Amino acid sequence: MTRNPRIFISRSDFNRLQRLLDQQGDGRDAPLAERLDQELARAEVVEQVPPGVVAMNSTVLFEEEETGTRRQIKLCYPQEARSEEGCISVLAPIGSALLGLSEGQRIEWEVPGGRRRLRIVAVPGQPQAPKRPAA
Numbered sequence: 127m128t129r130n131p132r133i134f135i136s137r138s139d140f141n142r143l144q145r146l147l148d149q150q151g152d153g154r155d156a157p158l159a160e161r162l163d164q165e166l167a168r169a170e171v172v173e174q175v176p177p178g179v180v181a182m183n184s185t186v187l188f189e190e191e192e193t194g195t196r197r198q199i200k201l202c203y204p205q206e207a208r209s210e211e212g213c214i215s216v217l218a219p220i221g222s223a224l225l226g227l228s229e230g231q232r233i234e235w236e237v238p239g240g241r242r243r244l245r246i247v248a249v250p251g252q253p254q255a256p257k258r259p260a261a
Contacts, residue, residue: 131233133226135169139182143216146203162222169226178229178249182216185251186224191232191243200251201225220244 135143143166150159180186180201187198199214201224207215214221223235223244232245 130168131227131231133165133169134172134175134179134228135166135226136175136181137171137173140166140169140171142182142203146216158217158219158222161219162217162225165222165225175226175252176228177252179252180224180227180246180249181252182225183253184249186249187247188224189245189247191245196247198250199224 143162147159147163147166150156175181182201182203185198185200187196189196199212199220201216201221202213204215204217207213207218216222216225219235219237223233223237224246227233227246229246229249232243234241234243
């Protein structure tokens, strides 16, 4: 995988994440903040993200393609992160990788321990998206 997939971020998430990055400075999270900044730079900023897109405070089910391991997390802001409760910070390597991806998309991402290929299986909880029509 050489090209990163197209990602969407709501204007409100984009603005809040920019403020978060402005506060990071050169602290211990600077490399993580830089990765998030790179993702924000390539994102398409929209007023409202479509259903099935990983936004802030979304619950997302993803799969590590090498192992087939599936994991469900909630993507949150750093001050709300509680890994034992499945709330992962957007500054964490997995958090910044998942932000803005849509169901079915894949991304290859550097995480502690090496590169991982991740695939979005589902976004069962996405508070910002308009409701999907009933089938």
